[in-house]
Each structure stands twice: as C-alpha cells, then as structure tokens.
Amino acid sequence: MADMYTQRLSIALFVMTFGLELCLVSTSAELQRFNQPLKDDGSLSFLVIGDWGRRGSFNQSQVAVQMGRVGEKLGIDFVVSTGDNFYDNGLTSVQDNAFDESFTKIYNAKSLQKQWYSVLGNHDYRGNVLAQLSHHLKAIDSRWVCLRSFIVNAGLAELFFVDTTPFVKSYFIEPEGHRYDWRGIGSRKAYITGLTQDLDMALKKSSAKWKIVVGHHGIRSIGHHGDTKELVENLLPVLQANNVDFYMNGHDHCLEHIADTQSPLQFLTSGAGSKAWRGDVKDRNRGGLKFYYDGQGFMSVQLNTNDTQIAFYDVLGNIIHTWHTTKALHQSS
Numbered sequence: 001m002a003d004m005y006t007q008r009l010s011i012a013l014f015v016m017t018f019g020l021e022l023c024l025v026s027t028s029a030e031l032q033r034f035n036q037p038l039k040d041d042g043s044l045s046f047l048v049i050g051d052w053g054r055r056g057s058f059n060q061s062q063v064a065v066q067m068g069r070v071g072e073k074l075g076i077d078f079v080v081s082t083g084d085n086f087y088d089n090g091l092t093s094v095q096d097n098a099f100d101e102s103f104t105k106i107y108n109a110k111s112l113q114k115q116w117y118s119v120l121g122n123h124d125y126r127g128n129v130l131a132q133l134s135h136h137l138k139a140i141d142s143r144w145v146c147l148r149s150f151i152v153n154a155g156l157a158e159l160f161f162v163d164t165t166p167f168v169k170s171y172f173i174e175p176e177g178h179r180y181d182w183r184g185i186g187s188r189k190a191y192i193t194g195l196t197q198d199l200d201m202a203l204k205k206s207s208a209k210w211k212i213v214v215g216h217h218g219i220r221s222i223g224h225h226g227d228t229k230e231l232v233e234n235l236l237p238v239l240q241a242n243n244v245d246f247y248m249n250g251h252d253h254c255l256e257h258i259a260d261t262q263s264p265l266q267f268l269t270s271g272a273g274s275k276a277w278r279g280d281v282k283d284r285n286r287g288g289l290k291f292y293y294d295g296q297g298f299m300s301v302q303l304n305t306n307d308t309q310i311a312f313y314d315v316l317g318n319i320i321h322t323w324h325t326t327k328a329l330h331q332s333s
Contacts, residue, residue: 031202032147036078036115036154041304044154045074047112048299050082050216050250051121052273053102059296059315060274061106066317067298068109074300078114078152079107080159082250082270083121083216085146090127090181094136104141118146121216121250122165122180129181148184149195151202157210157303160199164215164249166191167230192230196238203242209327210303211244216251220260220267222292223252224280239265245308245325248299253277255297255312257323259288266323268310270299291321 038044047067054060071079086098107116124132131137137144148163165171166185171178185191203211217228219236228251239247240263250271258267267288278294296315301308305327312321 031198032150034152036152038154038156043304044156045076045302046078046080047071047076048080048082048248048270048301049273050271051084051253053086054274055101056106058275062315063273063296063298064106066313068111069317070300070313071109071111074302076111076114079112079116080214081116081118082214082248083119084123084250085118087123090124091131092128094131094134099137099140115145116143117152117161119161119214119216120148120163120165122171125165125180126178130183157212158206158208159212159214160202162199162213162215164217164231167234168217168228169230192234196234200238209305212246212248213239213244214248216249218249218251218269219247220258221252221256221269222281222286222289223254223256224277225252255293257291257321259290261288268299272296293320
C-alpha cells in the first residue's frame, strides 16, 4: 500500500514538474526586455547606424566623429545598431580584437558612451555568433547589448529588435561560399514562425505612443539588395496590423526613407556607417520614396509625446534629409 502511494506521489510530482517545465518553455519565448529611461522633460533621442565595423576604414572614423558631435548636440539617450557590426565575417571569438578596433576605439566620443542596442546582420552570422551575443563583450565594453531579438521599453516608445537574417532563405540554400553560424536557430521555418508570433504578441500588448521595429534587412529599398521578399511576406503584415510607426534597418549601404503606401509605416534605412555603394540603385519599387543617398552617414531620432523628428546626416555632419510627424493629428510633412 505504501509502495503504491509512493508510486502515485512520484507520478504526480513528475506531472507537476513536467507541466512547470512546459510553462517555463512557453514564457521563455517572450522577448527579453530592457528599460530605457527618458529625459527629465519626457522626451527621447537616439542615433541609428548600421553596417559599420571596418576598423575605422571606409570613412567609419569620420562618420563616428560626426555622430559624436550630433550626439552631444541632441543629448542622445542611446544608439541603435542595425547590424553587420563586424566585417567581413563577424567576430571569431570574445577575444577578437576587431571588437576593440571597430567599436570601442572608434566610437569614443563622450556623447556616444551610452547604451548601444544592436541586432545581428548577415555578415555577423558568418562569424562566431555566440561570441557576438556573449555577455563577456559587455564586460569589455559596458555599452554593448546584442541579442537576436529583444525589446527596449522607454515608456514613450518601445523598440522591437528583430533577428532578420534567418528569414532569408538563400543564406541556407545558396550561401555563395560563405559559412553561416546557425547555432541556436534549429528549424528555419519554426524559428520564423515563433519569432513573428512573439513579435505580434508583444506589439499587441504594447501601450507605447510610438512603436518602432528594428531589423538588419530592409523590407522596402531601392538600394543594392532591394526589397527582402521574405520580410514582405512574413514581417510586413505584422507591422501593418499593429500600427507600427517606423521600421529601421541597415543592409543596403545607404540612407533611405520610403513611406508605406498601405499604412502610416515609414521605412528608414541607416546602413551607411562605413563602406557605401555609390550608384548602385534599383529602378523598381520607387512608390513612396521620399529620400535616397548612397554615401556614408547616419540617422537621428527625436521623440516626444506627440512629435517625431527624423534627420539624416552625411559624412561631414550635414543634414541632408529631415522628416517630421505629429502623432496626435496623424499628419506628416
């Protein structure tokens, strides 16, 4: 009798433990969140840079100098990196001196000593992905925050960082001689499905005034790579359905602004942190195009309760495009 009781108790404990593990698995799918404080006046400002890590070459250092100046003028709260953080093939390990030579030593202005929120690009996936995601890098430079997908909650705005490289099918079936580090991805289809569901859920729960999604690959672009069809099919409907204000990306080495023709969504490309591809422009899909520049530069974003001011800067720090929108009135200019 005692043995039967013990057996039943063991089974019950197993079921409870197994159920708890299932709950833990389901809740762990939620995107990790970071809290970002606002300024005392309730506003927020940040810079956006992508495709930069070339040990200072291809004007990376010159762009960094101008970022420092604009960052000081605006009193930025943080920096967003849209991926391809280290060329040509990511980092080899957490001891790779490319981290110091392409990041710490380059972005050394006082105003840039703020948190850097970064996503992975396709070139980062060609290296040791786990090294670039490692907490050891934050011990080397405390500014560094890089995850596959995560959320930055600033109250006024929420930024949803999305790992877009696994969406692109050609990286799996036609890698063109490159080796991609797919550790942690597993099934591509399951990864994409899970991530889009997690993003959709997080966007639906968000009460932020401004919703911003950040990825590496462009949804809409007239640059070298053009539109990313997998994102048009899988990601764009989620953004449109959840009233996302901005999608910010890199990948194409340019500065670009395209308005969605079916929603208020604005596509903003900032992938000009170092090497630029002058003259490499697609003639197709120009609907909604507001601005395109195929030189080096970066972007700034200033937010308050009702207004957003977007500005693009060239390598000399000149403002070459601005855009303003008023949330309360749903008007833009």
